[in-house]
Amino acid sequence: MKKEVAKRVQRIDTKVDKMRMRRKDTNTLKVKENVFDDATLKILYTVSNKGILNAIGGSISTGKEANVFLGEGKDGDIAVKIYRISSSTFRSMEEYILGDPRFRNVRHAKKDIIFAWTKKEHRNLTRAKEAGVRVPEPVHAERNVLMMEFLGEEGKAYPLLKDVNLDPEDAKLIFDTVIRYVELLYVKANLVHGDLSEYNIIVNPRTMEPIFIDMGQSVTLEHPKAREFLMRDIENILRFFKRYGIKEQAEDIYSSMKEIKQKTNKLS
Template sequence: MKKELEGKIKRLDNSVDKLRIKRKDSDSLKVTENVFDNATLKALYTLSNKGIVQALGGSISTGKEANVFLADGEEEEIAIKIYRISSSSFRSMEDYILGDPRFSNIRHNKRDIVFAWTKKEFRNLMRAKQAGIRVPEPITTERNILIMKFMGENGKPYPLLKDIKIENEDGQMIFETVIDYMHKLYVDANLVHGDLSEYNILIDPEDITPIIIDMGQSVTLEHPRADQFLKRDIENILRYFKRYKVNESPESIYARIKEPEN
């Protein structure tokens, strides 16, 4: 068992080294300091020891708060989202954490906020999936690391909505599905996404269906700013889909989303 664990740790070490080699010196230093600090590496080792992470692959995306990496799981490819503790925006996270009754007892320091945020995204994804919304299936969390099923094929992630070119008819179909997702999220999952836009929606090229991602900031309806966040999501979606001849009003979409199930 010890040799097997050492082998897993060595593979992770080698994979991290390869990630550094692929980057320029300045980028390498940034990734090393902000993502693969000692605590995060230990958390990856824990996940490796549990058999959840078999080998770490290349970078999928880099966001304001987190980096996402491709990895091999037990039976399939997985996505590893690592929230950067040292450089995450503590204040912006607090806006979404404070007021969420699920996290009323956390301490107000950067590390605990980031750990709570990671668990929050896991729980939000679980709720969304249970409500029938297509999202990356969450697998587990460890400190500032969220493990999800990989949304893509052959190591290549599905494209973001903002990056694809489609006909008006397909755009209108995607719009209707997104509004249905927002309705299910509100009525069935008791959540508002809070940052929904063409930057947080993947498109499965095979059937042109949307996949909602980045749900760390999603809040329950009890949050004091939930209604404000919902209206902002609606404005973002309507702004984008105007290019596909969607001319709905914010008020009509707001009513559709909040309409109770029959």
């Protein structure tokens, strides 16, 4: 048993080492920041010991705050989203803050915020799923590492909505589903995505099914800006689908959702 675990860790280690090597090659490499700092490596060991992640593979994406990798889970491919603890902006901040006794705990605080954020994304995905919204199935959150269903085939991620060629019929179908999901989130899950756009919707190219991703910033309706975020989400969607001849008004969509919400509340 121990041996097996060691083997798994070794596989993760080898992959990490490869990543490190590739880090030198800034052109091919997408991992610019220290994703695999010691703390994160430890987390990868932990989830490896728990049997959740067997190996970590190639980079799927490098974002502002997180990197997404293909991973090998218990039952096949999973997506591994790693929030970077040390971002470059934070490092320069450290220079000013470290050594100042008032901020003795700031590094700790920053970490805690990232961990809370990761957990929140996991929880938001669960909540969205329970409301009937198609999202990547959350697998596990550990510190700054979120593991979830990999949306893709044979190691290749499905495209984002922004990169899919749509005929007007598919566009209308996807649009209707996206609006239905926004409504389900709002009415059933009490959630607003908060960063919804063609960049955070994945499309299964075979079924043309839209899938919402990136829900770390999603807020509950108690949030003071929930309404503002909801309007912005709807407007982003309308802006994207305008090119396919869809010309609805954000206000109308919002009013209709609000009405349904009020009716649902009265019933319960």
